[in-house]
Each structure stands twice: as C-alpha cells, then as structure tokens.
Amino acid sequence: MALHRGALRLTLLRHSRHLSKFSSLGGVRLASENVVSQSATSSPPETAGDNLIYTQEHLALKESLRKIIDQEINPHVDQWEAEGKFPAHKIFKILGNAGFLGVNKPVKYGGLGLDFSYSVAVAEELGNIRCGGVPMAIGVQSDMATPALARFGSDELKEEFLLPSIMGDKVACLGVSEVGAGSDVSSIRTKAVRKGDEYVINGGKMWTTNGTQADWMCLLANTSDGPPHRNKSLICLPMNLPGVQIARKIDKLGMWSSDTAEVFFDDVRVPCKNVIGQEGMGFTYQMLQFQEERLWGVANILTAMDNIIQETIQYTGQRKVFRQPVLYHQSVHFRLAELQTEVELLRSLLYRATALYIKGNDVTKLASMAKLKGGRLTREVADSCLQYWGGMGFTSDVMVSRFYRDSRLLSIGGGADEVMLGIICKYMDTLPKK
Ligand SMILES: Cc1cc2nc3c(=O)[nH]c(=O)nc-3n(C[C@H](O)[C@H](O)[C@H](O)COP(=O)(O)OP(=O)(O)OC[C@H]3O[C@@H](n4cnc5c(N)ncnc54)[C@H](O)[C@@H]3O)c2cc1C
Numbered sequence: 001m002a003l004h005r006g007a008l009r010l011t012l013l014r015h016s017r018h019l020s021k022f023s024s025l026g027g028v029r030l031a032s033e034n035v036v037s038q039s040a041t042s043s044p045p046e047t048a049g050d051n052l053i054y055t056q057e058h059l060a061l062k063e064s065l066r067k068i069i070d071q072e073i074n075p076h077v078d079q080w081e082a083e084g085k086f087p088a089h090k091i092f093k094i095l096g097n098a099g100f101l102g103v104n105k106p107v108k109y110g111g112l113g114l115d116f117s118y119s120v121a122v123a124e125e126l127g128n129i130r131c132g133g134v135p136m137a138i139g140v141q142s143d144m145a146t147p148a149l150a151r152f153g154s155d156e157l158k159e160e161f162l163l164p165s166i167m168g169d170k171v172a173c174l175g176v177s178e179v180g181a182g183s184d185v186s187s188i189r190t191k192a193v194r195k196g197d198e199y200v201i202n203g204g205k206m207w208t209t210n211g212t213q214a215d216w217m218c219l220l221a222n223t224s225d226g227p228p229h230r231n232k233s234l235i236c237l238p239m240n241l242p243g244v245q246i247a248r249k250i251d252k253l254g255m256w257s258s259d260t261a262e263v264f265f266d267d268v269r270v271p272c273k274n275v276i277g278q279e280g281m282g283f284t285y286q287m288l289q290f291q292e293e294r295l296w297g298v299a300n301i302l303t304a305m306d307n308i309i310q311e312t313i314q315y316t317g318q319r320k321v322f323r324q325p326v327l328y329h330q331s332v333h334f335r336l337a338e339l340q341t342e343v344e345l346l347r348s349l350l351y352r353a354t355a356l357y358i359k360g361n362d363v364t365k366l367a368s369m370a371k372l373k374g375g376r377l378t379r380e381v382a383d384s385c386l387q388y389w390g391g392m393g394f395t396s397d398v399m400v401s402r403f404y405r406d407s408r409l410l411s412i413g414g415g416a417d418e419v420m421l422g423i424i425c426k427y428m429d430t431l432p433k434k
Pocket of ligand 1: 179182208210255
C-alpha cells in the first residue's frame with residue numbers, strides 16, 4: 001500500500017523534471033503550434049503551460065489516474081450500469097491504494113497533503129469514466145462526505161473514519177437530504193437527542209449516494225431545538241449500528257451504476273464524541289463542505305462535456321445526410337463550436353474560483369455561479385449533441401444517451417439551480433428584505 005503511494009509521489013517528481021525540461025526549451029509552445037497547423041481537428045496534448053492552475057505535478061497525477069480508469073473502471077462500466085450498482089469497496093480500495101481518495105487530505109491520515117487544486121484535477125480526470133454514477137460515488141467519498149471531518153473532526157474521529165476512507169477501506173456517504181427537505185437544508189427533521197454520553201437518533205435520509213454499501217455516514221441532524229442554522233450537528237454514524245435500516249434502493253432516470261438509498265433511523269445510539277467539531281455548527285460546516293462538492297462537480301462534468309462534444313464531432317463527421325457529413329452543415333459545426341466555447345468559459349471560472357479558494361478566500365459566489373452554469377450548460381450540451389446523433393442518440397448503445405440521462409442531475413443535486421441563484425442574489429444584495 002505504502003509502495004503505491006510512494007510510487008505516485010515519485011512519478012509526480014519524475015514528470016515534473018521531464019516536463020519542466022521540455023518547457024524550458026520552449027517545447028510546450030512549439031508543440032501546440034505544430035499540432036494546430038498539422039490538424040485543425042485534433043486537440044494538442046495538455047501541457048502545464050496551457051493551464052492557469054495545473055503544474056506538471058497535476059498532469060502527472062491525472063496521467064496516473066487515467067491508467068486506473070482505463071484498466072480497472074471503464075471496462076466494467078456497462079456491466080455496472082446494467083446491474084444498477086458498482087463494487088464500491090473494490091474500486092475504492094484500488095483508488096485508495098494509489099492515493100486518489102485524499103489528495104488534499106493530511107498525510108497523517110493517509111492523504112497526499114496537496115491543495116484543493118489537485119482534487120479539482122482528479123475530478124476532471126474522473127470525467128473520463130464512461131458514466132456519471134461512478135465518478136459521483138468517488139466524489140462523495142473524497143470531496144463531499146469528508147471535508148468537514150478533515151477540517152474540524154477530532155484526531156480520534158479522523159483515525160476511525162477519515163483514514164480508512166482515504167485508504168479505501170471504508171465507504172462513506174453523506175446524509176443531508178430528507179424526504180421532506182432537500183433544497184431547504186435548514187428544515188431537516190432528523191433528531192439526535194443527547195442521553196448521557198450518547199445521541200439517540202430518529203428520522204431518515206433520502207437520496208443517499210453509496211447508501212446501500214456505505215460503512216459510515218456523515219450525518220446532519222438536529223441536536224437541539226434552537227434556531228435552524230444553529231441547532232444542527234454533523235455526526236459520524238457507523239451504518240452497522242442497530243436501528244439503521246436501508247429502506248430501499250431508489251430507481252433513477254440516470255446515474256444507474258451509483259446506488260442511491262433511502263435510510264431510516266430508529267433509536268440509533270451513537271457516542272456524543274462522534275460529533276464533528278462543535279455541536280450546533282453542523283449547518284455552517286455543511287455549507288462549507290458544499291463549496292468543495294460544487295467545485296468538484298463542475299470539474300468532473302467539464303471533461304464529460306469535452307468528451308461528448310468530441311464523440312459527436314467524430315460521429316457526425318462520418319455520418320452523411322443529404323450527400324454530406326452531418327458535421328459539414330453549418331448549423332451543426334457552429335453549434336458545437338459555441339458549446340465548446342462555453343465549456344472553456346466555465347473551465348476558466350472554475351480555475352479562478354479554485355485559485356482563490358486555495359489561497360483561503362471565500363468563493364461561495366463563484367462556486368455557486370460555476371455550479372449553476374455547469375448544470376445549465378451540461379443540459380444544453382447533452383440535448384444538442386444527442387440531436388445530432390439522430391435515432392442512434394436515442395439508443396442505449398451510445399455514450400451520448402447515458403450522458404443525457406446522467407448529467408441532468410447536476411441542475412438538481414448538491415443544491416438546485418434555483419438555490420444557486422438564491423445564493424448569488426444574496427451576494428449581489430438583490431434578495432428582497434423580509
Ligand atoms: C441521484 C441523486 C443523488 C443524491 N445524492 C445525495 C447524497 O448523497 N446526499 C444527500 O444528502 N443528498 C443527495 N441528493 C439529494 C439532492 O441534493 C437533492 O435532490 C437536492 O438538494 C434537491 O432537493 P429535493 O430533491 O428535495 O428537491 P426540493 O427541495 O423539493 O426542490 C424541488 C425543486 O424546487 C425548485 N426550487 C428550490 N428552491 C427554490 C427557490 N428558492 N425558488 C424557486 N424554486 C426553487 C428547484 O427547481 C428544485 O429542483 C441526491 C439526489 C439525487 C437525485
């Protein structure tokens with residue numbers, strides 16, 4: 001295990017030396033120009049010089065991850081989609097061994113100790129997985145259920161829950177949404193009532209990604225009757241405790257390979273020391289945790305959009321209608337150019353938000369803008385690209401139809417578009433005063 005992680009660090013260093021030599025000879029610039037003049041349709045290979053936030057180390061990290069995706073994940077995606085589940089423990093162990101479940105987490109707890117821009121790089125690379133469900137499940141483990149624990153949790157909690165999650169030995173899930181409360185997180189009903197040294201938990205969670213396979217949940221529950229933004233706590237909840245019941249696995253429009261559960265809690269007893277950070281701060285911690293979740297989601301969808309546009313260019317370039325390739329019709333290649341332009345604009349916004357975030361700035365507004373735009377743009381990309389595939393786009397045989405189904409979630413999950421608009425308006429000071 002240590003060998004794999006050491007090997008990754010070594011690879012990062014080697015790449016860094018090789019690429020900086022290339023770059024110092026002016027190779028990065030010339031290479032790009034040559035490619036453009038030779039072929040106007042293929043993209044130049046990605047280099048650190050092209051990028052605002054990525055160094056050679058980021059690119060080396062992505063390259064190592066790509067090998068795992070190609071060898072261990074993509075060959076099985078169709079089967080997992082058909083089965084409605086992927087083997088989270090097996091895949092997380094592979095990713096954990098290689099260090100990809102905690103790139104920005106402390107070395108003390110098995111992480112690589114890098115900054116959040118490396119998580120963004122990992123999220124972008126995971127967009128090469130040929131479905132949305134598996135990367136989403138990985139993101140829940142690495143960047144949605146664990147940031148608050150890493151930042152505010154006690155050493156004991158980090159030993160028990162963070163370390164094994166980063167190593168891929170435990171599967172995590174995030175329990176925020178409920179049957180009666182999704183967009184309005186402050187109105188959740190699940191209660192954790194203090195009895196001696198324990199909380200007794202009653203209620204339930206809805207839409208829990210990884211929920212049927214998870215070993216523990218980062219649970220948001222009401223721990224007092226105080227005001228709704230100050231009465232909540234995040235609690236590390238082992239899923240094998242008496243009273244935790246997986247009520248059902250939910251059938252969905254998309255994200256088939258990701259299991260989504262409804263979970264009930266009936267007098268579940270958990271030690272009070274399992275609370276993350278300060279009791280009553282759960283709402284605030286969760287709002288902070290959402291920032292990383294949202295940036296991660298945008299990074300992940302960018303690559304998926306790139307890939308769908310590229311596959312559409314390939315397909316429409318060889319499929320003829322009215323004696324010429326579909327792609328040659330101006331409405332088609334202009335539309336694809338417009339969409340690619342918007343993808344690049346979104347990428348710039350993401351990188352700007354990430355660069356500010358790793359310097360310690362509050363990027364709530366930019367992260368919300370990126371999430372809003374990501375959700376809306378992915379719907380446009382999916383709809384336009386599917387159209388150009390004609391009847392083929394309506395079959396289950398092609399990636400574009402899976403992308404159409406899977407990517408629809410981005411405008412809903414992790415805060416719907418309207419919730420993002422509300423946050424942006426708050427920062428613009430345009431919300432009507434109550
Ligand atoms: C596949 C999947 C996986 C998920 N995984 C997880 C998970 O792991 N953990 C977790 O906690 N949750 C998870 N969720 C839940 C997800 O975050 C919620 O679905 C989302 O927050 C929306 O909540 P809701 O479904 O209750 O919609 P509601 O809150 O009922 O909202 C319905 C709609 O109302 C509209 N709306 C909302 N606010 C406003 C407003 N201010 N003005 C106007 N219109 C508005 C929006 O269009 C919204 O879609 C998942 C959901 C899905 C579908």
